[in-house]
Structure formats: C-alpha cells, structure tokens
Amino acid sequence: MNTDKNEQKVCPICGKTYTEVPPLSRKDNTILICPDCGTREAL
Numbered sequence: 001m002n003t004d005k006n007e008q009k010v011c012p013i014c015g016k017t018y019t020e021v022p023p024l025s026r027k028d029n030t031i032l033i034c035p036d037c038g039t040r041e042a043l
C-alpha cells in the first residue's frame with residue numbers, strides 16, 4: 001500500500017520541513033504552511 005500522507009513538505013513561511021497534514025493559511029488559502037505557523041496565525 002502506498003500513501004502520500006507522510007510526504008515531506010516545506011513551510012514557505014519558516015522554511016521548516018514537516019510531514020503532518022497542514023492547515024491552510026488564514027492569510028492566503030492557496031499556500032500550505034506547517035502546523036506551527038498555522039497555530040501562530042490562529043492567535
């Protein structure tokens with residue numbers, strides 16, 4: 001079985017790599033950011 005759930009992505013904001021499913025940025029719904037930045041934007 002092959003899934004892409006653990007595909008590494010790079011956050012465009014902080015440049016950090018992450019494998020979690022990211023939340024959509026609240027500033028721009030077209031970019032994917034890491035969970036850390038998602039939490040930061042939610043504050």
Ligand SMILES: [Zn+2]
Nearest residue numbers: 011014034037
């Ligand atoms: Zn980030």
